[in-house]
Amino acid sequence: xxxxxxxxxxxxxxxxxxxxxxxxxxxxxxxxxxxxxxxxxxxxxxxxxxxxxxxxxxxxxxxxxxxxxxxxxxxxxxxxxxxxxxxxxxxxxxxxxxxxxxxxxxxxxxxxxx
Amino acid sequence: xxxxxxxxxxxxxxxxxxxxxxxxxxxxxxxxxxxxxxxxxxxxxxxxxxxxxxxxxxxxxxxxxxxxxxxxxxxxxxxxxxxxxxxxxxxxxxxxxxxxxxxxxxxxxxxxxxxx
Numbered sequence: 160x161x162x163x164x165x166x167x168x169x170x171x172x173x174x175x176x177x178x179x180x181x182x183x184x185x186x187x188x189x190x191x192x193x194x195x196x197x198x199x200x201x202x203x204x205x206x207x208x209x210x211x212x213x214x215x216x217x218x219x220x221x222x223x224x225x226x227x228x229x230x231x232x233x234x235x236x237x238x239x240x241x242x243x244x245x246x247x248x249x250x251x252x253x254x255x256x257x258x259x260x261x262x263x264x265x266x267x268x269x270x271x272x273x
Numbered sequence: 274x275x276x277x278x279x280x281x282x283x284x285x286x287x288x289x290x291x292x293x294x295x296x297x298x299x300x301x302x303x304x305x306x307x308x309x310x311x312x313x314x315x316x317x318x319x320x321x322x323x324x325x326x327x328x329x330x331x332x333x334x335x336x337x338x339x340x341x342x343x344x345x346x347x348x349x350x351x352x353x354x355x356x357x358x359x360x361x362x363x364x365x366x367x368x369x370x371x372x373x374x375x376x377x378x379x380x381x382x383x384x385x386x387x388x389x
Contacts, residue, residue: 201381214374260306264318
């Protein structure tokens with residue numbers, strides 16, 4: 160158990176809909192990262208937050224948005240969903256200077272768009 | 274730009290044998306960290322081993338060890354006494370403090386199959 164919690168674990172929704180994925184980082188971790196992994200693909204970095212502020216942006220679509228709340232949990236909002244958005248969405252967290260700056264991953268949220 | 278390259282898309286090894294997965298990276302930073310993550314069929318991302326660039330000694334975790342060649346920018350993973358449970362996708366990753374934050378760059382992965 161990495162200590163990073165993601166909900167829901169599985170989600171099936173229709174095209175055009177909107178979903179929210181939730182992440183609770185490890186206790187004390189200020190940084191949260193979101194990644195997308197399509198079937199048999201590598202990890203695509205979406206966005207990073209540090210203590211509530213956006214720190215880095217990757218290949219995140221305009222239809223997607225995220226935020227980190229004062230209690231450090233984060234949410235990834237996916238809207239106007241398309242079939243190609245079907246993927247495993249990972250949240251990861253880290254604390255600077257600890258454990259070699261390792262990021263720890265949650266178990267992921269499986270999103271299927273039908 | 275920082276990059277991580279895993280040139281072996283797929284590999285296989287017989288149970289109990291040793292296998293080495295390759296990873297090269299490119300960076301102009303002097304202080305950075307390298308990682309190997311394992312992703313089994315369950316798709317969970319599991320840290321296997323990490324290496325701090327300032328440490329000359331190669332990291333070791335039980336049957337897993339790395340060969341860190343800083344000058345060559347190479348970071349290979351050696352799995353000894355391979356077990357069926359080692360069957361997974363393995364990702365090499367790099368991080369350094371850049372533009373006010375730690376950015377993590379992942380390779381494209383090597384799919385390892387351990388054969389009985």
